Amino acid sequence: MIESGESFGQMLAHVWHILPLAVAFTLPVALVGGLVLYWLRRGSLTTTLTVLVLIPVLATLTGVLAISGFMFTPALMTMLLVCLLVALVTVPAAVLLGRVIARRSVWEREARERERAGEAARRDLVAWISHDLRSPLAGIRAMAEALADGIVSEKDEVADYASRINGETARLSAMVNDLFELSRITAGALRLTMSAVPLQDVVSDALAAQTVVANQKKVRVLADADVWPVVTGSDPELARIVRNLVSNAIRHTPPDGTVAIRVGVEGEEALLSVDDGCGGIPEDELDRVFDVAFRGTQARTPDRSGSAGGGLGLAIAKGLVEAHRGRIHVHNHGDGCRFEVRLPLAAS
Known part of the structure; x- marks a missing residue:
């Protein structure tokens, strides 16, 4: 021891x-x-x-x-x-x-950023839609009360008020449809029935649907193509993409201006471009053009026609293009801006 x-x-x-x-x-x-x-x-x-x-x-x-x-x-x-x-x-x-x-x-970190961006987009959407719904609802209510109280009694005036109520109701319906479409895209619930779709038919239908608005604003709408390609996609959604882009171009082009649609092929993709005369978009806002409820600032030609939507058209177009595995881009071009959509060509 x-x-x-x-x-x-x-x-x-x-x-x-x-x-x-x-x-x-x-x-x-x-x-x-x-x-x-x-x-x-x-x-x-x-x-x-x-x-x-x-x-x-x-x-x-x-x-x-x-x-x-x-x-x-x-x-x-x-x-x-x-x-x-x-x-x-x-x-x-x-x-x-x-x-x-x-x-x-x-x-x-990316998930948190996406969540914050989504929450900010939802807040912006609620604010914009709340503002836009208030105007047509107030107009409908005022005109309905005038009809009910007998303030408007002449046949021509009653018809005019009825036409205005119908127009405001159509605006509300279009906004609700936009909200529904956007919710399907953001929720991943959009289901496309893919097939070979001729782009010429899509552009023709979209232009026909916008002819009345273009004539009212005195805006020329021109379409040209090097070749009319066939793309892989869903016909209704492709028409919605072109219609939204053309409608946006008409809305921001001043009277006597021109909206130009051009179609061609680059590599394995179909290229569709829409040129307007909006006056250009500030460089610091180009990345926000496809954001929900974004409408731009004073740099773009103001719309006093009362036809402006809820700022969802371009966001919907972007979502539908990406659902087709395509790409959409915007840049300033000439006296306005150019929206370019690239879609995969259909197999021969």
Whole structure:
């Protein structure tokens, strides 16, 4: 028992003897590692975790070498081999873990950004639609009360009021349809019946539907094509895309202006462009053109016709184009802007 006590005491004395030496050599390694981590604080998570794993391994290795007096004994070689094996196991694990955590962090950050963007879009949509619904509802109510109270009794006046009520009701119906279509797109509930669709028929039907509005605004609508391609898509939704783009172009083109539709083929895609005379869009607003309820600022020609929608037409067009695996883009061109839609061609 005494010998054991003496051996234990000798061991404690030896530990206290080598402890300052171990601390003196390992502490600088830890400090340097801390500085490297601070320098890498804005770097990749994988690199940070790798350095974090290497710091204790290198500190341990340095401390062992210092205590041994750099005498390469079998015990020291065994310790070095253990440190090497630890590094070989922990470094790849740190790299894999860093990549997994980084991917998860990026996914969570993107999910939060999408959620914030979606919430902001919903707030904007509610604000815009609430404002736009108020005007036609107030007009309908006022005209209905005038008819009910007998304020308007002449046959021609009654017919005029009835026509106005019908027009305001049509506006409300169109806004509700836009909301329903947009909700289907954003909820992923849109189901397309894909087939080979001649783009010439789609453009012709869309232009026929906008002829009355264009004539009322005295806007010329021209269509031209190098070749009329056949695309893969759903006929009603493709017509909705072209109709929304042409309607938007007519709305923002001043009287005696021109809306030009041009169709062609580029590579494996059909290209449809719609040019208007809106006066151009500020560069800082080009990325927001397809946002829900975005209508632009004073740079675009104001619409006093009372035909403006709820600012959903371009958002719907973008959603429908992407549902067709196509692309839509806008840029300033000439005295207005150009909307370009690219759709996949149908198989021969």
